[in-house]
Amino acid sequence: MRFTDAFAKLPPATLQAISPNSVLGRLRFIILYTGGRLFLNIFLPVRKPENIKGKIWLYVVSKNNYESLHFLQNKLPDSVFVAGQNKEIGIYNQKVNRLSTRFKFLYYYKFLPLNWGLYRLKGKRALRFFDLIYVATGYYELSIRYLQKYKPAAIIFANDHNTDPRALLLAANKLNIPTVYIQHASVSTSFPPLQFSLSLLEGQDALDKYQQCGPVTGEVKLIGMPKADKYLTQKNLSTTIRRVGIAANIIDEIQPIKALLEALFQALPDIIFTLRPHPGDKRNFNFVKEFGANIRFSDGKKEQAFDFLKQQDALIAADSSIHLEATMLNILCFYYRFNTTEFIPDYYGYAQNGLVEEVKDANQLINLLRKYQNHRPLVYERARYYNAVLGTEYEGRSHELATTYILEHLNKLKTV
Structure with missing residues (x-):
């Protein structure tokens, strides 16, 4: 994904946090990475309290990944x-x-041969992101080394595009180790192709998009969203709007967020608005304290997304999977962009597919909130294209489907 148009169009502030905009900044990053990660890690202890040899690995790269795969720990005893x-x-x-x-x-x-090869393949973007290539160097070889050492029975992923899980996937494929992918968030056509022996996708939307990313290898099953199972019986059936969540992603700009909060605070004092930044967002949001009691804050590092959503009647967000999670709980969603950059609008296609209502400015949003304040519609059926089991006998039982398909797949491979 690092060489796609979508990545290149990230807001400058977001890109700066991933790969510094200046050459000197990228060189400084490489120096710090070399000293603080490569050489320091030689001496640091590694936490490994469990025996991981021959087990099913649940490979995670974030808090969200962990929560997406946690249900499998009890279902798969050797995981x-x-x-x-x-x-x-x-x-x-x-x-x-x-x-x-x-x-x-x-x-x-x-590193240098790899950078040169990518330059010939991808052009100037390989030079722009040479620091990311530097970080990626060695992950594949390291993955081969550890897979040969620990010989996992299978590897289950919740991320298919970050550097280290992608390297681990390619290494596992080379060594014929079964790989399973459980989709943990909405996807776009900028994602890499599916190359797992079994891919468990949430719905038709994901499959349609992955088919545009390249050839799909391995089995594919549509199972819904396991992490949402226990919440689907708690749909919000209220016909009024009294509480509105505002979900900020790391690509959203601070100033537009502040401006919207100010407008909502002034126009709708009888509605409680709660800002929830993405768990990985490290920016300072203390400005929320400047507003009155009807503007609140939710810490995404401590409060799970669904627990936050259960408290809302409507949601405002830009390009974030939280729209889908909210709609499944019958929460009315508004697509509102918090940045002024060229980043691809409606990145996940939510507005195009009718999952959310798109608004262009604060005035339009305020008018819609007033319109629906006492006449909030039912919206959860809008999510069927994204969640294959909504409205079926398996609604709320996606974790059962996932476990069944994984065990069937692994047992089938044993007999081959």
Whole structure:
């Protein structure tokens, strides 16, 4: 994804946090990464309290990943959570086994040839993101090393596009280790092709998009959203709007968020608005305290998305999967962009497919909130294109489907 148009069009502030905009900034990042990660990791202890050899690995790269796969830990007795040595898993940091990256520096002789090869393939973007190529160097070789050492029975992923899970996937495919992908968030046509032995997707939307990303290999099943199962019986059937959530993503700009809060605070004092930044957003949102009692804050690092959504009647967000999660709980959603950059509008196609109502400015949003304030419509059926089991006997039982398909798949491979 690092060389796609979508990535290149990220807001400058967001891109700066991933890959500094200046060459000197990227060189500084490489120096700090080399000292703080590559060489420091040689001496740091690696947390591995469980025996991971021969087990089913639940490989995670974030708090959201962990929550998406947690249901499998009890369903698959031989499963263990695994993450890279420095991966930030939030409140679950102490609950995952770590794979050391202390030998990663051994493979950096490949960096310059790799950069040159990508330049010939991708052009100037390979030069722009040479720091990201530097970070990615060695992950594949390291993955081969650990897979040969620990010989996992299978690897289950909730992320199919970040650097280290992608490297682990390619290494597992080379060594004929079964791989399973459980979709944990909405996808776009900028994602890499599906290359797992079994892919468990939420619905037809995901499959349609992945088919545009390239050839789909392995089995594909549509199972809905396992992490939503226990919440689907708690749909919000209220006909009024009294509480509105505002979900901010890391690509959203602070100033437009503040401006919208100011407008909502002034125009709709009888509605409680709660801002919830993405769990991975490290920016300062203390400005929320400047407003009155009807503007509140939810810490995404501590409160799960569905627990936040249960308290809302409507949701305002831009390009975020939380729209889908909210709609499944019958929460009215408004697509409102918080940035002025060229980033692809309606990235997930929610507005185009009728999942959400698109609004262009604060005045239109305020008018719609007033319109629906005492006449909130039912909306959860809009999510059927995205969640294959809504309205079927398996609604709320996606985790059962996932477990069944995984066990069937692994048992079938044993007999081959």
